[in-house]
Each structure stands twice: as structure tokens, then as C-alpha cells.
Amino acid sequence: MLRNQLEGVLSIPILSARNILSMDCRQHYVFCSTKLESNKVTEMQRKTRWPLALAVGTALLALPLFPATADAQYLDPGAGSIIVQAVIAVVIGIAATLKLYWRRISAFVAKRSKQDPNLEP
């Protein structure tokens, strides 16, 4: 029983990597199967502030990979904006995944403490 539950929790990161959020390098296909409920977004943002900040930090650190070049100074048709919305989709995907993960862990812990009162601190 416990083993099954533990496996359920541990399998999430593997699931996440494969199904919940994946970026196909050739297609740059941002795929996210974790749907956000509109009224829960802010709650999610509150709960995942740190992971979100980390993800954004990583994204900002990646900026020097796209250096501004002086020889191409003309009006951007929106290529930058397209990339940004893909980045945002990834960030939201990560946040939604983390939230799912968090929920499962808390559900698991809650279940455990209900089952065995001795485990409570």
C-alpha cells in the first residue's frame, strides 16, 4: 500500500518530463497537458512563487545566448515576442507541473498521517 503510494509520487517527475511538459528540439513544440483553471491561476502563482522565480531566473540567465547584434537593427516583426510566449508557456507548464506534484505530495502526506497517527510529529 505504502509502496504503491510512494511509487505514485515518485513517478510524477518522470511523467512530467515526458508528458506534462516536453520541448521537441526540432519542432520547438511547446506541449503542455496540464490545464490551468482560470480561477486557480493566482493561487497557483502564489504557491509556486519560488519555483517560478527560479524558472524565470534560468530563463533570464539564458539571455546572453541571444546576443544583440549591431548589423541587424531594424524593426522587429515579432520574432522576439513569439519566443517570449513560448518561454512563458514553458514557465506556466513548469509551474502547473510543480503544483500538481505538490498536490500529490500533500495528499500523500495527509493520507499517511490519517492512516498512522504515530507518524504525526
Next chain:
Amino acid sequence: MPRDPASFRDPAGHVYLRDGKVFRSVLPAGVAHYRAAKGSGFLDIATRGGRLIEGREVDPAVLHDEELDAVHVIQHPRLDFISYPYEWSFSGLRAAALLTLDLHLDALPHGLTLSDASAYNVQFVGPRPIFIDYLSLIRYEAGEIWLGYRQFCEQFLNPLLLTAKTGVAFQGWYRGSPDGLSSADLGALLPLRSKLDPRIALHVLLQGRMQRSVTAKRTSIAKKIRLSQTALENNLRSVRAWVAKLEPLTSRRTPWQSYERTVQYTGEERAIKARFIGEVVAAAHPRTVWDLGCNSGEYSEIALSSGAQTVIGFEPDLGALEAAYRRAVTKRLNFLPLALDLTNPSPSLGWRNQERLGLTERRNADLVLCLALLHHLVLGRNLPLAQVLEWLVSLAPRGVVEFVPKEDPMSEQLTALKPDIAPEYRRETVAGILRKLARIEREEVVTGTGRILFAFVRA
């Protein structure tokens, strides 16, 4: 039939105005998308929900002289007044932004997406935003990105963020830059604290940085990017949740926000003024009333309850404007308060100076209210009395103007620190000039300090 001078960007169709009717052509470039939108049933759903303007197909021969290749022609009801995002209140722009996002989110399950996110695709009926561009709704192809994301940021998100994060009004900058505020410019102005917000870091700072230059490599990456429908919906939802919570920075109080509480009227004097305005409006049966310097809309509301069908209010103080917009929404009034300094009304803007019309070109009032405003224009802003009255009478065939004498405490405040620059600003002069321009139908002293209301009818 003249084509709407703002209708030239979209190759899918154009808008024409004739005899007070609005026609939209659907050209070969837009036919497949229009048929998909119509076939999905979403146009009907959105129209019934009051979010999309009504439209019915008419014989394409109507536009035979103008556009021979029009495959369909849609006729729309004509809106009373066209307003622009740089005239909207903060809450108005936010409501328009939410409408655009909601329409997009609701269209996706019907296999449709929005081809753009122009704020000019939204108009207002009272305080209620309505989407007017049928041809923006196009077929959604799986994997497609949010096509109007950049435009949404520049025309909705960035102006709202400017006011929400710095307290600076977005309207002036927006008017000077009618296609919107660029992310790079906004990013340069935001305080450090707001830059730490991950959403601002992504939508504003990262986007601003990415837009600064274009490289072939980046363009080729952008071309290959695909979003799943869920990812697209997640992006729209997360922006929606953010926008819905934006508020103007409250630490910046505006002087007229609490005008109604501090104003120098006794209850009885207020009742006299309300009765006068109510009776003048009731007798005139105006379709549209313009309330100049509407403040929080107290007298706009009286005009509506006295029989006016719609009121457009103009108010330069953004705190009072917010209060007016709230009044219109909560009391469901057909009242649209707009941000405008009447000493510098909106000019004609955009391509050939014809894309967005100036205020004078959009005159449609049957009756104009100019209450507790004349002294601000003449004593406060040094405008010549005769010119102000002439302009007022030119705005509408009827009107009510309130004269606030120099001895009134509000006038005294305006002139306390400067010499008397308007010796002609007297009751007799005002009445004399008005009589030359119009017929004074009625006049009544409303306060103990000598405030007078004049009701005029243009000769």
C-alpha cells in the same frame, strides 16, 4: 460610398459608411476564415452574449461600386460614438483587454482564434465594451501561436502596467503613440521593485530585450515555434488573471477624486441644480448628451434619468473618471466617461491624420452640459471667455452652462496666486455673449454664492 479611413490594414475586408449605415466587405483573402467563423456558430453565440457587435449579411451588390470582388457584405448597426483607447479610463481599458482575452478563450473550442489584438477593435456602448471586428476571428490551426500577443502587450497590457506600477497616466503617451507602448520603453521606466515580479520580467523586460534587435537565427527559431492549444489557453488565462487584478497605483491621489464630498453645495442648492438640469433634459429629449467636466457623473446620471438615451462624459481628472466609470457599471447607466482635457481635445491621428478622428469630427451631442467648468477654463486655464462660449454653442444645438462667479470659493482658489486676467468674466458678459450666439431659454441662480445656470438653444 466613403471607406472608413481607418480600414486599410486588413486584406480580408474593409469597412464603409453610408447614410448612417456600416457595411463590411469580406474579400477573397478573408472568405475561408469568415465562413469558418460563421459555420462554427460562434459569431451568433458571441453576438447573443453582447460581446460581439451584431451583423447580418446583405446583398454584396451594395458595395458594387466600391469593391467588386467583395464575396460577402455584412451590415452592422452604427455605434453612437467611436472612442479610442487613449481616451478610456484605466477600468475601461482593462475591461476592453478582458473582453479581448475572453473572446479569444471562448473562440478556441469553436476552432477559431483571434488574428490580432488591436484595442481599436473594441468600442464602448455605455461602460460595456463590445468587439466590432468580425474578420479578426479566423480559423485556428493546431500548433498556432498567440498571433496578437505582441499587439496585446503594446495596446493593453503595457499601458495598464504603466499606470498600475508607476501611477503615471497612460492616456497621454498612448495618444502620442496610437499603436501602443513598446515593452522596451515601459521596461526602462518601471521601478526596480516591479521588475522583480516574474510576470513583468517575462512579458515586459524579456520581450523588450528580444525586440531590440532581430537576428536571422531568432527569426528562424520563431518560425518553428508551435504551441499546443492547452499551452495557448494557459498563456491567455494567466494573462487574464493578471490583468483582472491590475489597479491604478493608489498612493497617487488625484485632487478631484472626492470632489462631491468637498464641493460647496448645500443639499437644497444641489436639489435646485438637479431639478433645473432634469427639466431642461426632459424637455429636449436628447439622444446623446455630452457632459463636459463630468466629474464622477452625478449630473450625467440625472440627464439619463430625465430622458437622455446616452451620455458621453469628459473628465481630465483620472481619479474622478474612475469613480464615474464605476458609477456607470454599478448602476448600469448608458454612460461612457472618457479621459479628456477639453483645452486640448483629441486630434486626428494616424496615417494621413485620418485613421483616428479628432473630437470635433466626432461631435454627436444633441445637448451639452458645461457644469462648474467655465471658471476652470477661463480663470484657471486663461482661455478667452468669448471663445469658450462660442465653442460650447458649436458643440450641440442645446446646452446648459453654469457660471461660477469670481467670489465663489472655488474660483477664489483658482485665482488666489495670480492676477485677475479675466476682467470680462462677469455674469452680464456671459449672458451677453450667449445671447449673441443663442437664445437663453432659462436662467436660475442656484447657490448663495451666486452660481447661475443658463439653458441655451442655438439660434
